Amino acid sequence: MEYKLKDTNSKDAFRYGYLVNKILPFIKPHLPRIVLNMIIAIPLGLLDAVAAYALKPYMDCVINGKNWNIAGFSIEQQLLAMIIPIGIVIFALVQGLLKYTNNYLTDWTGNKISNSLKVELFHKLTSLDPKFYDINSSGLVLTRFFTDPETASKNIINTIKSFIMTFFGIVGLVCVLLYNSWKLAIIGVSIMAIAITPVTFIRKKIKKVSNATMVVGGDMTTNFNETFAGNKIMTAYNLQEMQNQKFEKQIKEQFNLTISLTKRVGWMSPIMYAICSVGIAFVMYYGNHLIISGQMTAGSFASFVTSLLLLYKPVKDLGRTLTDLQSTFVALGRVFELFDLVPYIKNKPNAVKINGLNSSIDFNRVYFEYEENTPVLKDFTLHINKGETIALVGNSGGGKSTTVNLLPRFYDIKSGSIKFDGIDIRDIDITSLRDNISFVFQDNFLFTGTIRENILMGKKDATEEELNAVIKMAHLDEFLSSLECGIDTYVGERGASLSGGQRQRVAIARAMIKNAPIVILDEATSALDNESEAIVQKALDNLMQNKTVFVIAHRLSTINNADRIAVINEGELVELGTHSQLMSIENGNYKHLYEMQFKNQEVNV
Numbered sequence: 001m002e003y004k005l006k007d008t009n010s011k012d013a014f015r016y017g018y019l020v021n022k023i024l025p026f027i028k029p030h031l032p033r034i035v036l037n038m039i040i041a042i043p044l045g046l047l048d049a050v051a052a053y054a055l056k057p058y059m060d061c062v063i064n065g066k067n068w069n070i071a072g073f074s075i076e077q078q079l080l081a082m083i084i085p086i087g088i089v090i091f092a093l094v095q096g097l098l099k100y101t102n103n104y105l106t107d108w109t110g111n112k113i114s115n116s117l118k119v120e121l122f123h124k125l126t127s128l129d130p131k132f133y134d135i136n137s138s139g140l141v142l143t144r145f146f147t148d149p150e151t152a153s154k155n156i157i158n159t160i161k162s163f164i165m166t167f168f169g170i171v172g173l174v175c176v177l178l179y180n181s182w183k184l185a186i187i188g189v190s191i192m193a194i195a196i197t198p199v200t201f202i203r204k205k206i207k208k209v210s211n212a213t214m215v216v217g218g219d220m221t222t223n224f225n226e227t228f229a230g231n232k233i234m235t236a237y238n239l240q241e242m243q244n245q246k247f248e249k250q251i252k253e254q255f256n257l258t259i260s261l262t263k264r265v266g267w268m269s270p271i272m273y274a275i276c277s278v279g280i281a282f283v284m285y286y287g288n289h290l291i292i293s294g295q296m297t298a299g300s301f302a303s304f305v306t307s308l309l310l311l312y313k314p315v316k317d318l319g320r321t322l323t324d325l326q327s328t329f330v331a332l333g334r335v336f337e338l339f340d341l342v343p344y345i346k347n348k349p350n351a352v353k354i355n356g357l358n359s360s361i362d363f364n365r366v367y368f369e370y371e372e373n374t375p376v377l378k379d380f381t382l383h384i385n386k387g388e389t390i391a392l393v394g395n396s397g398g399g400k401s402t403t404v405n406l407l408p409r410f411y412d413i414k415s416g417s418i419k420f421d422g423i424d425i426r427d428i429d430i431t432s433l434r435d436n437i438s439f440v441f442q443d444n445f446l447f448t449g450t451i452r453e454n455i456l457m458g459k460k461d462a463t464e465e466e467l468n469a470v471i472k473m474a475h476l477d478e479f480l481s482s483l484e485c486g487i488d489t490y491v492g493e494r495g496a497s498l499s500g501g502q503r504q505r506v507a508i509a510r511a512m513i514k515n516a517p518i519v520i521l522d523e524a525t526s527a528l529d530n531e532s533e534a535i536v537q538k539a540l541d542n543l544m545q546n547k548t549v550f551v552i553a554h555r556l557s558t559i560n561n562a563d564r565i566a567v568i569n570e571g572e573l574v575e576l577g578t579h580s581q582l583m584s585i586e587n588g589n590y591k592h593l594y595e596m597q598f599k600n601q602e603v604n605v
């Protein structure tokens, strides 16, 4: 199982049977409309032939003043002169109606299928674990989730429809050709066949270029997203120029790809026209001979030449339809590659539900790595009692955040075990496991919406009293009452309109209202001023009351509140004990860290 999405084709792109089987369940609900649409495509395709066919009686009978004999009936010239103009109007009306219905049904079914694919894909996206997001770029994922389902589903209906239409168009027109003169028809059709052969040669090239275009498109989206998410950094470091250049380079690359395609494909049309013109010249020459020798009427000839000219478009379309069909399958392959992704982290069949923590949490000889053969946690063993507050300290990149990320199973460990009340967390129902943990992250992400909505994400059905209580305990009340809309203030994307300390307290309130027995706190490293630090600290103290707490501490005050301190260096637990125990170790890691990092904070507290 591979989590990394490929930039271009999936391995399944050309397993047609497999892909058809996969897409069928999405097509089935709309089958009646699709079939109706396909049936409508048949007369639509045939209409050109009808028009070409009608030219013969028009020229031979109306213009030359003869009666038209068809299938034993004889229609008078005057009557025919009336029927044909009326026929033209009716013809146009019918054609318009059919075209409208056809387009409507195509769009309707195409969008329905595309939407149901997108919904399913979004469910997949939310079900995947963090590793997926670690290794795939946002641009690539966006293209995969938005563009591909659209291309796939709209194309599939469109190509089938076009195929039917062009097929019947060709059949109808060829019949008219044969009806008028089979000798001329053979000449015309063979030259047409020669004219379209170049199409088959360049198809491969088109595919190659379109793959490359897709990659550039993904890179561009990533660039957009980074400009958004990293806007402050970009501005602070004056990186606008760098971003601009990156974008200009990408757009240039896209231009080159497009132009290289135009260069390769652009000569085709003129060549096809040239070959066709030779064909038509030939037909004209031979046709004149047939007319003069009385083997063919002028009407027949006009009808023939019109059919031949009209034939060019559906024949060319047929080639394009086949190419489209291929890109449809490429897109389908990419869509279903995502469908087949299986989250690494999933429930065991008989996973147990837990309700609160009764005795302890145990890390037992845990080994963990993000990437193969780069161990991040090594032989990590730690026993935490219910109600205990444990502070994790250590050098940067040592593995503190990693340790706490393992508890809610953002990632699974390589060996060893993590147990809740003696139950391996891999045997616990994931939702129930996560319901028992409140998490306040290093970077406090808020969703677009109001402060109220963000806090209620901790507990959807919280009462107004509960909400008011956590607002007080998170020391948000003063801040909220200073806002015009109070708790219903809109925070903007990622909570951009709040200060760091405010955002942190909203995140704390969200964790508080969840009221989970275990609290994980990855303390923000960003320094707050003394006053806000004091407020945040009070909010945190309230959050940690009567809970089992893991806190990654960057502040002296947090360490002072902890029952025990665990020092993690280079993925190993190197020291464990109370502040005074650890301080008594000569040349100890903690003692060193304390003197470097925490001691100078004493003045502030």
Ligand SMILES: Nc1ncnc2c1ncn2[C@@H]1O[C@H](COP(=O)(O)OP(=O)(O)OP(=O)(O)O)[C@@H](O)[C@H]1O
Pocket (backbone or CB within 6 Å): 134, 370, 371, 376, 394, 395, 396, 397, 398, 399, 400, 401, 402, 403
């Ligand atoms: N998602 C990830 N994919 C791959 N490697 C990662 C990932 N997250 C962290 N690492 C690596 O794992 C190691 C431990 O990182 P971790 O975030 O646990 O450190 P930390 O102790 O929390 O550091 P800090 O105090 O700076 O927050 C680092 O070497 C880091 O590069």
Ligand SMILES: [Mg+2]
Pocket (backbone or CB within 6 Å): 400, 401, 402, 442, 522
């Ligand atoms: Mg960290």
